[in-house]
Amino acid sequence: AQTVTQSQPEMSVQEAETVTLSCTYDTSESDYYLFWYKQPPSRQMILVIRQEAYKQQNATENRFSVNFQKAAKSFSLKISDSQLGDAAMYFCAYRSPNYGQNFVFGPGTRLSVLP
């Protein structure tokens, strides 16, 4: 079974600066999908960014980008120009390419943004 690890329970960043959240996973599959979800205090999980494992190019969405290292099974999230609204729990998630496979989530990293 796949597992997802986030080794940083809490992180903080100064407003306007850059922060990187770590994620590693364990799988024997060669093709899969990786996600970062954000969960603010409102509880609603929001998709931040998505990466297909067969794509070598790192995904980017505005201030959010990933560093996908397939051989190392690492999928870190970089947040540039951090804003107060970025404060939330961030979850890394893995999904198998097989039909119907559920998403496996990591334990999360709580990000604080300091003004």
Place this chain on the structure above:
Amino acid sequence: GAGVSQTPSNKVTEKGKYVELRCDPISGHTALYWYRQSLGQGPEFLIYFQGTGAADDSGLPNDRFFAVRPEGSVSTLKIQRTERGDSAVYLCASSLSASASSGANVLTFGAGSRLTVL
């Protein structure tokens, strides 16, 4: 609907009682997932539906938990004889399909139902 709707937002019950949690997915989404999130942890898979059928219920912790989706849209998670350890946020998510193809496999979550068992 425009988003995934979950009711109730908060539910407080007594140990031993029966509870139903409802999820109304995005219109047209055929795949529906239930997750449980305990305090300070990531979501833990419970069950997922493709259409009306439970395609994978391997995450249900025991036979006190049951979920239905009779018409392939709204789903209800049912918990019998609730225990204090059932206290958690129950998250529902839907996706266009259960296919792993790139455009269809993004989960859209509801705001969750917080269950507190006293």
